[in-house]
Amino acid sequence: MCEKKNTISSQRVLVMDDDHNIQNILSKVLRRMDCEVDCADAGEEALEKYRKSFKSSKPYDLVILDLIVPNGMGGLQTMVGLKEINPDVKAIISSGYFQEQDLTSYKEYGFSSLLNKPYTIDELISSISECLANNADYLAK
Structure with missing residues (x-):
């Protein structure tokens, strides 16, 4: 897990979620990993930032x-x-509604990973690490 954390540290991350509790929790977790975090409530704000x-x-x-x-x-x-x-x-899609949406081909939308809410810190770290490590691979496909 330390290796993954080192991959994640010092990254600038933009979190777009309409739930301020999720924004706050993600911000705290990512800042503990030495990331710089900014948040947006919706896509319009995320695009501007x-x-x-x-x-x-x-x-x-x-x-x-x-x-x-x-x-x-x-x-x-927004993507x-x-x-x-x-x-x-480099982007991750996150939702608690994956069962209602067909995102089995999330990479076709340009995302490198997905997070199904609720997720654990380990799942978050794994998803971010996958996104950062495999970005070139999924763009080439």
């Missing part, structure tokens, strides 16, 4: 997107916008 970050000297290394955002842009639509900004964006 990502665009500004991408143009700066400190772009986000990873984005974690909630699949369903009532009254806002969800993860799939389309992110890929327009940066075709090499």
Whole structure:
């Protein structure tokens, strides 16, 4: 687990989730892994933050997107916008509704990993590590 944590440390992560409790928990966990974390409530805000970050000297290394955002842009639509900004964006899709959505082909949407809520810290670490390590592999497919 230390090896995975070292892979994750010092990353800039954008978390998009409409649930502030999830934002707070993820922020705390990721900051304990020495990540810099920013949060957005919906896709529109996430796209704005990502665009500004991408143009700066400190772009986000990873984005974690909630699949369903009532009254806002969800993860799939947000991913389309992110890929327009940066075709090499590294992203994880997260949701408690995977049974209701067919995301078995999540890589076809450009995501490198998925997190099924509720998830453990180990599952989070594994998903982030997979995203960071395998990004080039899934982009080539």
